[in-house]
Amino acid sequence: MAREVTHEEREPTAIDPDDHDGDIYICQCGLSDDKPFCDGAHTVTADEEDDVVYKYENDDSDQPRQPVDE
DSSP states (O other), X not given: XXXXXXXXXXXOEEOOGGGSXXXXXXXXXXXXXXXXXXXXXXGXXXXXXXXXXXXXXXXXXXXXXXXXXX
């Protein structure tokens, strides 16, 4: 079964450093190639307009994005 998921976040969530050694960030944008961890792919979302839904081809931040009519 296929499923399309919409992510509204534009930055990762930091895991409490008291729970582990080092900095760990969890992807919230859905574009990371290292899920569940952040790889910085969210930087491509910086210029997205707030009221527009975008589709990234193959859910890949290196591929073209298109606005989607809902």
